[in-house]
Amino acid sequence: MLWGGSPPLDFSSEIDKNSDDPLEILIVGACDARHIIKTLSSLEKASKRMRYHIVEATLEDIARSILLINISLDKQLGFQEASRYFLEVLGNTLITPGTAKYLIKTIKRLIDVITQTYPCPWLNLEGLKYRDRDGIEAIFKFWVRALCEGVPMVKYWDKRVRNSLNTRYDYRDGVFDWDYHMVLMSTGLKYLTIREYKFWRSNGIAFTWIETDPTRSNPTLLSGIHAVGQGFIHYAYKGDIRNGPYFTWSLDDLNRNPKLRATDVAEGQVLRAIYQIRERESCPDNFIAAHRDESLIHATLVTQMPDSGAEYEAWEYRDYSKKVEEECPWVDIADHIVKFTPAWYLEKYKTKSEFKEKFDIVFVANNITNQIPTIIPWVKRKGMVLIESRKFMTELSKEDHEKFSSDLKQLTEDAGLKLIEPIHEPLENILRYMKD
Numbered sequence: 001m002l003w004g005g006s007p008p009l010d011f012s013s014e015i016d017k018n019s020d021d022p023l024e025i026l027i028v029g030a031c032d033a034r035h036i037i038k039t040l041s042s043l044e045k046a047s048k049r050m051r052y053h054i055v056e057a058t059l060e061d062i063a064r065s066i067l068l069i070n071i072s073l074d075k076q077l078g079f080q081e082a083s084r085y086f087l088e089v090l091g092n093t094l095i096t097p098g099t100a101k102y103l104i105k106t107i108k109r110l111i112d113v114i115t116q117t118y119p120c121p122w123l124n125l126e127g128l129k130y131r132d133r134d135g136i137e138a139i140f141k142f143w144v145r146a147l148c149e150g151v152p153m154v155k156y157w158d159k160r161v162r163n164s165l166n167t168r169y170d171y172r173d174g175v176f177d178w179d180y181h182m183v184l185m186s187t188g189l190k191y192l193t194i195r196e197y198k199f200w201r202s203n204g205i206a207f208t209w210i211e212t213d214p215t216r217s218n219p220t221l222l223s224g225i226h227a228v229g230q231g232f233i234h235y236a237y238k239g240d241i242r243n244g245p246y247f248t249w250s251l252d253d254l255n256r257n258p259k260l261r262a263t264d265v266a267e268g269q270v271l272r273a274i275y276q277i278r279e280r281e282s283c284p285d286n287f288i289a290a291h292r293d294e295s296l297i298h299a300t301l302v303t304q305m306p307d308s309g310a311e312y313e314a315w316e317y318r319d320y321s322k323k324v325e326e327e328c329p330w331v332d333i334a335d336h337i338v339k340f341t342p343a344w345y346l347e348k349y350k351t352k353s354e355f356k357e358k359f360d361i362v363f364v365a366n367n368i369t370n371q372i373p374t375i376i377p378w379v380k381r382k383g384m385v386l387i388e389s390r391k392f393m394t395e396l397s398k399e400d401h402e403k404f405s406s407d408l409k410q411l412t413e414d415a416g417l418k419l420i421e422p423i424h425e426p427l428e429n430i431l432r433y434m435k436d
Contacts, residue, residue, distance in 0.1 A: 002064070002221060002239040003090060004031050004365065005392045006429050007251050008038035008273075011361050012048055014432075015384050022049035022335075024358055028375065029057060029343070029365030032090060033065040034248050037072045040333060041273035043282060049335040053359070057343045057368075059132060060223050063139045064089070066113075066123065067220065069338065070106055072274055073122065073330040077102075079287075083271040084209070087263070091245035093153040093204030093221060093237070094214035100147045103220075107147075109329070111140045122330065124339040132342055138227035142234065146219035148315040153217035156236040157204040164241060176201045179242070183394045191253060192246050192262040200244050204237070207263045247392040255285060278331050343368070350374045359383060366390045369408055376415040379435045385417055391429035 011025050027035055036052050056062045071077070071086045085102055088095040095103075112118035114137045116125065125133065162169050176198045184192065200206045204221075205214060224235035249269045250262040260268075268288045275283040341349075349355055355378045362379050364372060366388040379385060390396060390404050408431070412419070417433035 001031050001367065003245040004034060004248050005390070006388045007248060008034035009363065009386065009430065010042045011035065011039045011050070012042045014386070015361055022051045023360050024051050024053070026053045026055070026359040026362045026375070026378065028055045028363065028371065029368040030054070030363060031056065031061055031365070032248065033068045035363060036069060036338060037273050040072070040336060041276040043276060043280070052336070052338045054338060054340045055343050055346065056340065058223065059135045059342065060139055060225060062340045062342070063136050064220050065340070066110060067107070070110060070330070072277060073333065074106065075278060075331050076329050079271055079275055082274050083267050086270050087207040087266055088214070089218065089220055091206035092214060093157050093218055095216050095218045096212050096214050097216055100216040104144050104147050107140050107144050111137055114140065121328070122333050122336060122338055124337050127339050127341040138232065139225045141227070142225050142232040143219045145232070147216065150314060151217045151219050151222070153219070153221065153237065154203050157241070160237055160241050161201070173198065187392055187394065188251065189246055189262070191250060191260050191265045196262055197244065201241070206245050207266060209263070242395050243392065346371055346374055357381065362386065364388065366393070369411060372411045372415055376417070376435065381435060383435050385433040385435060387431045387433065389429040389431055
């Protein structure tokens, strides 16, 4: 999926727990670390210790989540740098050369983290077997090499669109227009402009700024990466080509400014989160406004692709040699530890006694609800279970949505979950349950 289908949640506000024990949080299938970043930015969590246990479907999802958290915590980055690097990695097939150079540098450090030759205070690797760590290391090394040598991401994207539309490909502009007006606008994406959406549907670039020029392929969107000898094999782009990453950080602007684009809203939300993680104080509205050129808002939009020759310009690739860094590059979040686990461990862990009634809060993505019977025994009595609905999966029919709701109702009733309250906020699609 590459990105989630719901806004980021602040887990510290979901449950009131007065205890010296850390708050144990299980996140299953979120894909993009948004809930961790939102919770880290919360000013309500100051006195709470938290342990995040993340279960993802693929090693690529784990690697991307580690990278996104790294960007959010990297105190050596400027606020605007960090927010734009974050959004480019999250949702763009092409990124700027500056972002690419930063990724090469930081991924090389993350390789040392995975091989445990560089200490990372916020990441716990105990949930990963050696073969999983080797797999993530291979993914990181592929990303570095692909950032230098280039991969045809836009061609991969176009092939997906051609296969999806088939005979309608020649009329794709009309298809995109229909999907925008008749489908997406009914979901509440009020800040997403038609130009932004059609530009993303055409080439996979979701977030754009007029003063930037994305020319390097973003290999973090690729899947099925494996090391073979001295090289790598991978699948082409297999992610979403219909909805976009707009249902995560772009749904709502706290100031309700109707002139903003989805890109502006997302940048403001991510900038606010990163500011609050670092400064431990509420982010002033004028701080976000200071990072925007108001003359560009709702005015000239990026609607042209850069020169294709620039995308395939090879950079010199050098094997990584370890470098000593004296200062820890990350913000200190000593009371918060992130632990990753592949989804195929769920079946293995369901009978382990140490997981029984371990978690205070559990988040389950809408594509892994079939695992609810396995997960519920791990939830504490009176624990919170947050289940992502399929409200924002616009490719599904009305019958598909009704079947999902019916199946979910049966699953939760069988598991002994009590619905706390229905969804009231139209921009939210999280069902909240409590375990009896």
